[in-house]
Amino acid sequence: MRKWLTGLVLMYALLAGGCGYNTLQAQDEQVSASWSEVLNMYKRRADLIPNLVDTVKGYAAQEKEVLTQVTEARSRVGSIQATPELIQNPQAFKQFQQAQGELSSALSRLLVVSENYPQLKSDANFRDLQAQLEGTENRIAVARNRYIKSVQEFNTTVRQFPTNLTAKMFGLEAKANFSVENEKAISDAPKVDFGGQKK
Numbered sequence: 001m002r003k004w005l006t007g008l009v010l011m012y013a014l015l016a017g018g019c020g021y022n023t024l025q026a027q028d029e030q031v032s033a034s035w036s037e038v039l040n041m042y043k044r045r046a047d048l049i050p051n052l053v054d055t056v057k058g059y060a061a062q063e064k065e066v067l068t069q070v071t072e073a074r075s076r077v078g079s080i081q082a083t084p085e086l087i088q089n090p091q092a093f094k095q096f097q098q099a100q101g102e103l104s105s106a107l108s109r110l111l112v113v114s115e116n117y118p119q120l121k122s123d124a125n126f127r128d129l130q131a132q133l134e135g136t137e138n139r140i141a142v143a144r145n146r147y148i149k150s151v152q153e154f155n156t157t158v159r160q161f162p163t164n165l166t167a168k169m170f171g172l173e174a175k176a177n178f179s180v181e182n183e184k185a186i187s188d189a190p191k192v193d194f195g196g197q198k199k
Contacts, residue, residue: 020163024172027154031175032084034147039082041140042100048136049074049107052129056110059120063113070110073103086176087151093176107133144178151177 053067077099086092111130114120121127155174158167167173 019166020157020160021166021170023157024154024163024167024170027150027157028172030150031087031147031154034143034150035084035087037143038140038147041136041143042077042082045103045133045136045140046074046077048129048133052110052126052133055123055126055129056114056120059123059126060113060117063110066106066109066113070103070106073099073106077103088173088175090176097178104137148178151175 049070053070056063057067080086080092080096080099082096086096111133114126114130155177157163158172158174
């Protein structure tokens with residue numbers, strides 16, 4: 001009886017290992033960790049924005065429209081509940097990605113406007129905030145790349161046989177991933193115009 005029980009436990013362990021359950025769990029944890037890193041970097045960026053807006057406002061209060069766009073974009077990002085469940089819902093994930101993209105665009109416009117104000121550009125606080133923002137944007141890119149890679153691995157495992165059977169049995173589905181916001185714009189060749197200069 002004891003040998004039979006030991007054999008049954010051994011067979012179960014081999015089946016559990018061979019069915020991909022452990023791989024799925026490890027990859028699911030990696031996706032969650034990568035997602036947390038993405039959220040941390042986005043939060044870091046959001047935390048920098050009020051100080052950046054206040055600093056710009058001190059030198060360029062007339063740029064009210066750009067400042068308002070940044071503030072509103074930050075508010076939209078903050079209104080989305082960025083929970084671990086978000087990556088299970090492709091529609092919610094798309095809204096999150098769109099809101100973050102709008103915030104990135106608004107911040108870019110703010111930094112372009114700042115070029116028109118030499119006193120602002122020479123302000124030590126502004127330079128520090130700008131450097132922190134640039135560093136954070138780089139960290140966001142790295143975190144997003146890690147997330148994309150971990151989701152790709154998980155989604156591949158979920159779709160492959162025989163792990164797809166295990167995934168179905170435990171209710172594991174492919175997770176939402178970042179995509180290019182405007183694929184058409186990226187696929188179009190850039191137009192270069194040197195001010196209509198002629199030879």
